[in-house]
Amino acid sequence: MDTPPPAGRRPVSLRGHGRLLAAALLLLALGPPARAHAPHDTAELLVFSPDFDTDGIALASCQLSEKPLLARTLDGGKSWQLYAPPMVLDAISQLAFSPDFTNDQTIFASTEEGGMWRSTDGGGSWEPIDVGLTDPACFDVAVSPDYANDRTLITATGSGVFRSDDGGDTWVSTTLFGLKLKSCAFGLGPDDRVVAFAADTTMHRSIDGGLTWSNITTWPFPVSSIALSADFTTDATLTVCFGRFGQGIQLSTDLGNAWAPMVTGLTDSFINRVRFASDGTLFAVGQTEALFRASSAGTAWTLFAGEGYEVLSDLTFNHYRDVAVSPTYATDGEVWVAGFEGIFVSEDQGQTVRQLDLYSQRALRGLVVSPQFAADRTLFTASYGGGILRYGPATGIGPAPGAVGPTLRPAGPGPGSSAGGPIAPLGPPGGGPGALSAGWTSRSQGIFSPYSAGLWISPSYATDRTLFYTYNGLWISQDAGLSWTPKDSPPGVVIVRTVGITPDWPGDQTLFIGTSLGDGTWRSTEGGDNWQELGGLPADHTTRWVLPTPTWGADGTAYLATKRKGIWKTTDRGDTWTEVSTGLPEDINLRVMAMSPDFTFDQTLFIGTRQGGLFRSTDAAASWVEVGGGLPESDVLSVEHLACSPDFAVDGTLWIATLSHGVWRSVDGGDTWAASSTSLATTSTRLVEPSPDFAQDSTVFCATQDGALLSTDGGVSWESLPGYTRLDDKKSFVAHDGFWLEETTAGVMAQTITRSDEAGAETFLTFNGTGAAWHAVKRPDGGIAEVFLDDQLVAGVDLYAPTSGESEVAWSVGELPQGPHRVVVRVTGSANAASSGAIVASDGFAYRYLHGPALD
Secondary structure, three states: OOOOOOOOOOOOOOOOHHHHHHHHHHHHHHOOOOOOOOOOOOEEEEEEOOOHHHHOOEEEEEEEOOEEEEEEEOOOOOOOEEEOOHHHHHOEEEEEEOOOHHHHOOEEEEEOOOEEEEEOOOOOOOEEOOOOOOOOOEEEEEEOOOHHHHOOEEEEEOOEEEEEOOOOOOOEEEEEEOOOOOEEEEEEOOOOOEEEEEEOOEEEEEOOOOOOOEEEEEOOOOOOEEEEOOOHHHHOOEEEEOHHHOOOEEEEOOOOOOOEEOOOOOOOOOEEEEEEOOOOOEEEEEOOOOOEEEOOOOOOOEEOOOOOHHHOOOOOOOOEEEEEEOOOHHHHOOEEEEEOOEEEEEOOOOOOOEEEOOOOOOOEEEEEEOOOHHHHOOEEEEEEOOOEEEEOOOOOOOOOOOOEOOOOEEOOOOOOOOOOOOOOOOOOOOOOOOOOOOOEEEOOEOOOOOEOOEEEEOOOHHHHOOEEEEOOOEEEEOOOOOOOEEEOOOOOOOOEEEEEEOOOOOOOOOEEEEEOOOOOEEEEOOOOOOOEEOOOOOOOOOEEEEEEOOOHHHHOOEEEEEOOOOEEEEOOOOOOOEEOOOOOOOOOOEEEEEEOOOHHHHOOEEEEEEOOOEEEEOOOOOOOEEEOEOOOOHHHOEEEEEEEOOOHHHHOOEEEEEOOOOEEEEOOOOOEOEEOOHHHOOOOEEEEEEOOOHHHHOOEEEEEOOEEEEEOOOOOOOEEOOEEEEEOOOOOOEEEEOOOEEEEOOOOEOOEEEEEOOOOOEEEEEEEEOEEEEEEEOEOOEOEEEEEEOOEEEEEEEOEOOOOOOOEEEEEEOOOOOEEEEEEEEEOOOOOOOOOOOEEEEEEEEEEEOOOOOOO
16 A cells, blocks of 8 residues: 655645546546536635745635635645635735745735735735825735845836835835836846836836836737746746737746747637746646646747646636746646636646645535524534535444454555454544534435535424525425435526525425526425526526515515615515615625514514625615624625524624624624624634524524534634535545546435445545544445555445445544544455445545634
């Protein structure tokens, strides 16, 4: 077996992925057409720490379901932390590390609407730095190569270049003022003077560190990016590219005095970014093709389209956005590409790539609490790639029953080493029946995609056990998530964004679904089996929220919030609609709507927006007024979710979850607000849900980009729920070595398993946590697999069954010490006498982890 990877940042080996992919493509050729990776984890910017090889730090500016976020990895891309400092709302245009990052941990960010920002803790927290910066439209930032001594940086703005010589504390305009500039760069010139460049349609150069400037070139189109050679001091080489304006790449080898096209082999002239490697190699990404490589300045480009690039989307407009090259490229050959589908990494100079999971399965998109929480202690979450999980009593990871194999001993050299005595169980996690900390179980079997747009629960869950799940379509479970039934989407509908459930469900079988991409709002009176598009609403609208009232059964009243086209009301069960937006600003970006539990009497509704304020109506939406005393300024506040206390009529309590400011609480009906907890001050939160028995237990739950949080004092303080994530067999965290085939089947996560009968073939997971489980399928041709934990053989698992079953936990372990661990499942090529084959059918892994509510 392979030796385990070092404790550093390098991901586990992905050998064998080529054969897995080739086999998968063969199967797909015989079945339905392959879809591009979904969802599209769009990454706009990508930068490496100067010490990336040792610290594994990289930052990416990205978009998740229309939400701007910052992603940070501390382990070379194996895992990511997603968060939303206020600057993300102003569109990050560039990120730049200090050349002295090892000592100062400083990073700068320019934004298109919010000026300059700085982090001095490696990207964990950010502060605005705008003293003297009179133009907030900052399109690029460059840091002096001698920053440790001169503390100099420049930013290209809509009014010219501004310069700071105190690390961004203060700024002054330079002689290059009055022009709109989009890009800038710094280098150390041949005479050891700091040379700066800035450009739009005109190219300017400074030889005194950005104090004074001269015009050296004029271009027919604006420059989108400037790149300087890593050996600029001796070769004076730089390039420019023009992004959406085409024109390829222009090269200068004399400090920008003369230019020549560098386009031989360049099959895409719309180049978004060029980067130099430390050895002089150049890389470029185009809007439709990636990755181009040139061995040195002025040589021909080669387009890589080999192993791994097949997974890239064929989107034909602005697909690839950025490329980052390892500072130690000459030895590690590492190159990353950022684009419409996230980040792709190559460790062989760009020849082959694999996709990183930029958005962790910890990022929750849905959280619902059982209406009978006091009795069943149950909630469900839906994550971005990890499917649906149930949290409740006695559901934690523990030893799987019936495992056979040897006692613990060092791993053997190959297959066939699983004969021996019984395994010594390692024990279940803590928490007895009824304990809130009991744990999680997966509820994703049969769902096509583990990616979620949302999760809803029936108001009659106690009796009907019904859940609703959306991604590309609508799925319904009537057994608390044990099985799911897909509902056909209305014609032309691509993404179902929200679900409106009437209080009379399941009796009236009425549902509303709201869509993205302007596909309208639809109603079903047959439990989701047939749909009617609702008329009288704005054309091409995106639905944010649908709320039937408690008196729906008597008067057919419901409310609907659209993205930028107002609030609408129906009093005839959705047949006709009337706009009720009086008091709301025009074109406001509505995000979420909430209704007082006592709405029949108090007629109170709330609306949360992105950068537009928080509004309340106390007259059934006849008028709206802005509320929110104590909240951050509305232009930096994005309200992701609103929730009222079940006893709102008595306690006046409600909460908001925000994109970049954590959770806030009001105890006076929304008039004034206070931050729920200082530890959540900059946390990106998605949902906040109180216990139905809040008056008795003071319990509130919060869904974040890094798992679920719990408060038992009404939201004053928070603690992390023990984390659990489910990894499908196709996720990039799950590696395969040897020959594996992809097979479509029912009753498993994302409807696929990977299978092999090749002796010695392995599937494995490296994780940081306290427990793990392997999910597999038993079948008539099932074989025997060996399981290794941290290089010790711990189990032999027989996957034979007379009939094929659904995915199940074939092996698990709990009570591991918190830290890095590795689980390897090896195909033995053998089986018991009843089996017709030796197939090991893997459905991925799960692991338990500990985490905090904020970046640490």
